[in-house]
Amino acid sequence: MKQVKSDQIHENGRHHSPHRVLKEAIPEHVAIIMDGNGRWAANRDKPRSYGHLEGSKNLLPVVDAVIRNGIKHLTLFAFSTENWGRPDNEVRNLIDILGEVLNTEILEIHNQGIRLQHIGHLNRLSKTFQQAIQDGIELTKDNDRLTLNIAFDYGGRDEIIHAIRNIISGDIPLSEVTEENFHEFLFTRNLPDPDLIIRTAGEMRLSNFLIWQSAYSEYYFSDTLWPDFSTKDIDNALLEYSRRKRRFGALPSLMKSHNPSNTFT
Numbered sequence: 425m426k427q428v429k430s431d432q433i434h435e436n437g438r439h440h441s442p443h444r445v446l447k448e449a450i451p452e453h454v455a456i457i458m459d460g461n462g463r464w465a466a467n468r469d470k471p472r473s474y475g476h477l478e479g480s481k482n483l484l485p486v487v488d489a490v491i492r493n494g495i496k497h498l499t500l501f502a503f504s505t506e507n508w509g510r511p512d513n514e515v516r517n518l519i520d521i522l523g524e525v526l527n528t529e530i531l532e533i534h535n536q537g538i539r540l541q542h543i544g545h546l547n548r549l550s551k552t553f554q555q556a557i558q559d560g561i562e563l564t565k566d567n568d569r570l571t572l573n574i575a576f577d578y579g580g581r582d583e584i585i586h587a588i589r590n591i592i593s594g595d596i597p598l599s600e601v602t603e604e605n606f607h608e609f610l611f612t613r614n615l616p617d618p619d620l621i622i623r624t625a626g627e628m629r630l631s632n633f634l635i636w637q638s639a640y641s642e643y644y645f646s647d648t649l650w651p652d653f654s655t656k657d658i659d660n661a662l663l664e665y666s667r668r669k670r671r672f673g674a675l676p677s678l679m680k681s682h683n684p685s686n687t688f689t
């Protein structure tokens with residue numbers, strides 16, 4: 425008899441392939457903290473830059489898996505406002521890698537119907553880099569198969585301060601600021617909040633990522649280092665998500681349907 429692994433058994437007891445999570449239980453927005461490149465390289469006695477390069481090779485396969493599963497928005501944490509504190513050569517290396525990915529893959533990204541977006545700041549980056557990102561955003565702006573949202577020079581606290589400054593200098597009276605219209609001032613204004621946040625490499629923290637938007641996100645932590653994080657790991661994360669009961673702080677009997685399948689009913 426074919427052996428079925430425990431991660432292939434759905435909570436209702438039926439055998440369930442990770443590829444067959446019910447469509448209704450697929451998150452709309454997945455965000456990933458891609459951690460562990462440095463450790464992956466150190467395990468092989470290689471420089472950290474080698475880990476980042478190998479990590480970057482994982483981007484398109486993961487994007488493919490996300491599309492195959494019907495996810496509409498993917499946010500990747502590629503460089504935080506705190507990452508400027510790393511040695512200059514590592515910072516330059518991360519910037520160069522994203523620049524190279526954009527140069528070599530932007531047409532493929534476009535052909536796949538992916539819309540590229542950026543959250544964070546561009547003004548601390550070189551003009552060439554800024555132009556490459558802006559060109560990619562412009563080229564792909566009408567695509568709607570997947571929004572690929574790259575968080576680069578992004579920090580959640582910085583984003584909130586940025587939003588507050590814009591509110592104060594804008595037209596909305598402070599007494600009329602609500603949770604809903606505050607969202608309009610965030611970098612993620614055109615995205616739903618992330619349903620699922622994945623972090624690789626065994627750390628269990630948010631590290632200043634989407635701290636406003638993650639109030640009711642589900643979390644999935646994996647020990648796998650980012651360069652080894654495979655499409656199978658994405659499938660497992662989605663299967664685990666499909667088992668979660670989301671209540672958004674409400675009582676089950678009073679739940680409005682935020683998520684048609686895996687809300688508590």
Ligand code: FPP
Pocket residue numbers: 458459460461462463464472476477479480483501502503507518521522525574625650
């Ligand atoms: C964390 O690993 C990862 C990063 C700081 C950057 C993530 C970058 C990539 C996946 C490659 C490039 C992709 C883009 C889009 C630029 P770490 O260095 O903190 O690993 P460690 O915790 O093992 O030291």
